[in-house]
Amino acid sequence: MLGIIISTPLAPPPCITNFIPKPATKSLHPQFLLNFSSISSSHHHGSNLAHKRLLPLASTKASVGSAEYIVEPGTSVNFSRELKVPGCSEPLVLLGTGFREKVFAIIGVKVYAAGFYVASSIKEKLGAEIVKDPTLFTSILKAPFQKSLKIVLVRDVDGKTFWNALNDVILPRIKEPTSVDEFALSTFRDTFQKRDLKNGTLILLTWVEPSKMLVSISSDGRPSNIDAVIESENVTMSLFDGYFGDSPVSPTLKASVADGIAVVLN
Template sequence: MATAATVVVAVCSSPHVINIQNINCSRHYSYPARISAHNLVINNNRSFGSSASDLLIRRWKGAERTKKEQPNGVWALPRAKATVGTEDFIVEPATNVKFLTSLNVPGGSSSLSLAGTGFREKKIAIISVKVYAAGLYVDTTIKSYLAAWSGKLGSQIEQDNLFFNAVFEAPVEKSLQIVLVRDIDGETFWGALDEALSPRLKTTGAAEQKALDIFRETFRGKSLKRGTTIYLNWLKSSIMLVSISSDGSPSVADATIDSPAVAFALFDVYFGSHPVSPPLKKSVASGLASII
């Protein structure tokens, strides 16, 4: 639960410093803020540039606004937001991967907005390592299909399977962006994905098997280096496009998965009852709750 606290901000000369290291500054200001588990926690030995501190203070001050106070169409993600040139992005804190707040995906017809971010861990021997960061993008018109949950908090809809089923079935484009944070070969990536995907398939007829074979072949023989971006784009509930790019900007789809069962099973991997990335599902629930 959020608690009242006094945040001490050291104001330095450079407007570009957002580095939580020990920086000696001569001026300090106290600012009352409400700090939750989702926000950065700062103490007396952490320093920020003046313009950066103003930005973070405004976000902390607004973090507890009710959904009615949120402007329509604006995602209220509890993450530090920064700007590079004219492009806004959200930083996934566990991996430091930057996700643009809006983008156009291969095969898509409109710009999509970031609903939430998270990361995937995989246990290797006895150690859990982060494999990739992920962010879900949706067409903001999705809110008209989620009106039944209007007024609900993210924590209330996070475990609501009907809500995420409605997200999947809404006839708007959705895209999961995956950014690798370690080198991995395509076969290993597919193996881990298939391990979670196959048990979720209710049927494995010829159509489903063909879709799985196409999916597998998309990754076969590929060396997926750190920074590789994978887009899983649901154009509608029955068709999904797969795009892979080593430079983070795929322009075409590498494969088309035409199977309602496989498309839903993959969505369920991330947003079902037992998601492979609980932080992603939690973040998306909060992001969607803020606009409905």
């Protein structure tokens, strides 16, 4: 599990009551339904090319403009249905959401919400039969389309603590780190080490290739720059496994994404 030490002390009552989880509400699974609809077509050298996107059938319109979003129920964080990600050739679409929780004694404290985005070409790259395959998420990682994990902090966390938590997920999954792995880990660490990650900070971890991941961080809106490039298949696959492997750090995220994939590919 991904252990995160919160930088803001968890004081005893009365302030600790702010973090007591609310009673469970009716399950929202699947949080939204997805389908493919043709949004445009063009002619190229006499051929008709249909461009398709994933479109939620049940989503909530934001109060600002016409943007649509999905509400992650555990944290009430809004995730846009479509996301422009630095380094990606096209907008990615939301496949599922969840949250990361750290338990102190008997009290669960939510640290961040997360949304998993993929390229709309997922249906063309993966067949429906993959849904029941135990290697589903490995296939998603290795498939030739871009994917991104958007993290939204709901607590203040210092960068060193956040990195240590990521490293605790990555390092045990690498039996014998190579010099390439060590350089990638060093780059990853330096990206977070001296940052103060405040409540509301956005972090994008984007797999543009199975062995290449982009890191983007912003405390004031959607990240527009690439803060680091991590090039190590061991590192990038280990992190992905931490979220979507047998012992995911966010079970709610993995379950939600699995639901979304099943709807998309069937």
